[in-house]
Amino acid sequence: MVGESMLGLKRVLSAIAFLAMAGAGGGLPATAEPFFQGEQKCVDCHKSEDTVWKATKHSTSFREIHRKPLVKDIITAAGGDANMRRNAVCTTCHFAMTQANATARPAATAGPTCENCHGPSSDWMPLHNDYGGPAAKRETETPAHKTERIQKSIQAGMIRPEMLYDIATNCLSCHGLSRPGVPPETIAKMIDAGHAAGSSFELVSYLEGTVRHRFYPPDVSKNSEMTNAEKSRVFITGHAAALVKGASVAGAVTNLKYVETQKKIETSARAALDAIKGQVPEAAALLAQPTDANARKLVDAISGKDLSAQVGSLMPAKGAYK
Numbered sequence: 001m002v003g004e005s006m007l008g009l010k011r012v013l014s015a016i017a018f019l020a021m022a023g024a025g026g027g028l029p030a031t032a033e034p035f036f037q038g039e040q041k042c043v044d045c046h047k048s049e050d051t052v053w054k055a056t057k058h059s060t061s062f063r064e065i066h067r068k069p070l071v072k073d074i075i076t077a078a079g080g081d082a083n084m085r086r087n088a089v090c091t092t093c094h095f096a097m098t099q100a101n102a103t104a105r106p107a108a109t110a111g112p113t114c115e116n117c118h119g120p121s122s123d124w125m126p127l128h129n130d131y132g133g134p135a136a137k138r139e140t141e142t143p144a145h146k147t148e149r150i151q152k153s154i155q156a157g158m159i160r161p162e163m164l165y166d167i168a169t170n171c172l173s174c175h176g177l178s179r180p181g182v183p184p185e186t187i188a189k190m191i192d193a194g195h196a197a198g199s200s201f202e203l204v205s206y207l208e209g210t211v212r213h214r215f216y217p218p219d220v221s222k223n224s225e226m227t228n229a230e231k232s233r234v235f236i237t238g239h240a241a242a243l244v245k246g247a248s249v250a251g252a253v254t255n256l257k258y259v260e261t262q263k264k265i266e267t268s269a270r271a272a273l274d275a276i277k278g279q280v281p282e283a284a285a286l287l288a289q290p291t292d293a294n295a296r297k298l299v300d301a302i303s304g305k306d307l308s309a310q311v312g313s314l315m316p317a318k319g320a321y322k
Contacts, residue, residue, distance in 0.1 A: 034120040034157050035106070038098040039113040041121060045129075046114075049213040052223065053113060056210045062111035065094055070194035077193035078186055089182055089190075093174035112174075117159065117167060124158035164234060165299045168203050168241035175201035176242070176265060177258065178249040188255040197257035200264050202316060203238025204231050209321030229306035235315050236272060236302055240286060240295040243269040247290040275310045276302075 043050045053059050065071070066084040075082055078089040085108035091097050095108035096116055115121050121128075127149060131141040141149075150160065159166045173179050177187060177198035191197050208231065214224040226234065246266045253259070270287060277284040282298040308315075 034123040035102060036096055036098040036115045036120045037122055037125065038096065038109055038115075041125060042114045046215075048215045048221070048223070049114075052211070052213045058112040058116075058211070059110065061094065062108075065111075073193040074190050074195045077189035077195075089186060092179050092182060117170060118161075119157045119159045121158070124153045124156035127156055128153045128158060164203070164237045165241055165296060168238045169245060171203070171206070172201055172241055172245045175199050176245055176249075176262070178245055184249075184252040187253050187258065191255045191257050197255070197261040198265070200261070200268060201238070201242065202235075202268070203241075204235050205316045205321045207234060208318075211322075228308040228312070231315060232307035232311050233302050233305065235311055236276060236283075236307060237299050239269040239272040240298050242266075243273070243286065243290045244292055244295045272311055272314055273298075275314060276307055279307070279310065280305075 039050065039053070071084055072082075075084060075087055075090065078087060080089060081087045084090045085095060091106075091108055094111065096110045096113040097106040098109045099106050099122075102122065130136075130149060131138050132145045136145075154160060154163075159170065161167075175198060177191075177196070204226075208226060212223055212225070214226075215222065216224060242265050246262050246269070249262065273283040273287050277287065280298065280301050282294070282301040286294040286298050
């Protein structure tokens with residue numbers, strides 16, 4: 001899952017490359033879009049993270065979600081293929097649609113996995129894996145090359161772990177039931193047929209819960225917990241993304257259950273930002289105008305700050321983690 005703004009840039013760059021190849025007489029590429037390669041592409045370097053993923057609902061849902069009693073009614077409401085793993089509305093959130101190569105037909109091979117969060121990897125993975133040449137290793141990579149590698153990976157569509165605002169925005173596309181490309185009227189019909197109307201997604205409860213995969217140096221064997229200061233920043237970042245996402249879909253779906261869910265998300269987000277607006281002016285600006293640009297300014301403004309005194313009472317208790 002790349003963030004929507006990053007994906008837009010990626011599509012523009014891909015289109016430029018597409019036209020350049022055509023004009024040069026080199027033939028047209030099979031696809032201008034990056035694609036999912038599958039979780040197995042990540043396992044060699046990220047075994048610990050993969051083990052965590054295998055125990056999450058994101059992984060286990062692949063074996064069970066299509067068997068739920070309401071699925072048939074929801075798919076009928078969504079329209080399209082009667083097989084959930086081939087229905088274009090369902091696959092946008094519930095599966096990883098992988099391809100063996102750029103011309104292969106996408107197939108559901110797992111539940112939401114690495115690329116659903118960090119972006120389709122066909123373009124960024126070669127860059128992400130290059131530490132300075134065929135013989136170079138992570139331990140021998142120069143600081144200059146690492147900086148360049150990270151920037152190139154991001155430009156190629158990777159959402160890195162530190163890009164928490166983009167990750168939150170990505171998560172909310174599904175958890176907030178506001179997926180680009182799914183018409184509002186289709187969402188309304190699906191909810192009436194029994195689909196959940198979204199959820200009050202809160203970033204800390206997920207990133208510190210079952211999906212936590214923080215295997216960082218110096219001890220890459222330890223799945224580290226966040227400090228209270230880190231959690232406070234993640235808490236604000238998640239709510240900033242939620243407020244912007246909610247504003248972008250306001251009024252699009254009139255289904256009462258959906259409206260009520262979005263209102264809960266907005267109320268929680270505003271309470272979190274209200275708690276810090278006295279210390280961080282960017283929070284007040286975002287409350288007044290919930291735009292992507294204002295949210296990113298807020299995230300930049302809270303970098304390195306400890307806001308746990310302001311938002312500690314609002315954050316989820318450890319027993320409430322997802």
